Amino acid sequence: MSKPRTALVTGAGRGIGRVVAQRLSSAGYRVVLTARSRDQLEATASECPEQTLVVPADLTADGAVDGLFAEAESGFGPVDVLVLNAGAGSSAPLPRVTDTDWQQQLDLNLTAPFRCLRRAVPTMRQRSWGRVVAVASVASKRGEPYIAAYTAAKHGLLGLVRSAAAELAGTGVTVNAVCPGYVDTPMTEASVANIAARTGTDAAEARELLERKQPIGRLIAPEEVADAIMLCVNSSGITGQGINVDGGAIQS
Template sequence: MTPRVCLVTGASRGIGRAVADRLAAVGHHVALVARSRSAIEEAAADIRARQAGPTVLGVAADLTVPEDVERMFAEVERALGPVEVLVANAGAGSAASLVETTDEQWQHMIELNLTTPFRCVRRALPAMLEAGWGRIVVVASVVAKRGESQVSAYTASKHGVLGLVRAAAAEYARSGVTVNAVCPGYVDTPMTAETIDAISERRGIELAEARRALARRQPIGRLVDPAEVAEAVHFCVVNGAVNGQGINVDGGAVQS
């Protein structure tokens, strides 16, 4: 495939870092984005050291700040050119019963998991449409397709972002731009480690048992590897006939 300019948000660790590594491995130029400058520069340097050839750039930005979204795109465009592949991965989770979910928690989930991807997609589209080619992949979640207790705000935000993906895919289906979502289950990442900590504390069990309990919730009996999610993202990049989809990477928990 022709080397493309790729932008991956939330790329300092976990799924985002695995996605950036996968794209660089096949020769694409990759801009990694995260809030922490030191963390994103470390991640970019690590990929750069292992993947000879493509340009790997680290950009620090807080994507909940609209001005930072514009600055991020402008910095990538100056260094690499127009963004041809956008992977909107940045996000976070929040657990609380519905009646204990505060307005602030709700707003934070909507802002980070729905509004931020919307801003990134809106900013990336004009250059892709002008070129007649583009790939947008949003990392959502299996809870974009089902309800789950104790995470009402997170679930609502992920349902919303899957709706955004489907609407954008329908609107631009004839343009050469595809828009898809990847919907992971529980992935072996620092974010899941926080979930394991919460389970351990809530149930009064050891961390190892909490981890096993979470793994048992997936039919394959284990956590998903970040590289497995990255492979699904790469599939969306190389296959132009896949559009408007929410691709499950969850070991069979949600069957399409």
């Protein structure tokens, strides 16, 4: 029997990352789970049918990405599938975005994925097979008010995906992005709370505002994002794409 392939999922403690980890495990992958919270990672691991490896890490810290991959390779071997899901948003009017705010958004949403991709590619190329899927955002493709730093980082992430896909075409390694709209996750709940606090509306009204941003009139389910991610994992013919999962908000 051939050795099971290894998948690494960042931001695997909750939301989209948890669902993707479950899907990959159910498909027979051994999954390395990373996020900042060990408790959340352990909860994800308990829902995965195949063997998992829990590696808590802050991927923005110096040396964290190299340490993560060293543990993954020591425990399971080279990473075959890399799902770059960890990320966070912040909102503020442009004049109030501090240098620290700006750098935090770039560090988490762009630099950490770049470091993971850089670390994963050599062994994928050597083995002539690999799948990289970054969870970007519709903010990778359009600008919206009050999220300048997040939008800039996500535009950069999509650019990284496209460049890497072009460089790796023909090697057996594919690189794609999935670009969700507002997803029913704890990150969106934080956005709801922020909107409610800023505008004086209640949480239900703030949530409805985000639901209306999708033409289908509701938030996207994490499982729907996972569907697109697994499509990229399972297909060798899809690469260099930014696949929208946004209820029709951006047509491409």
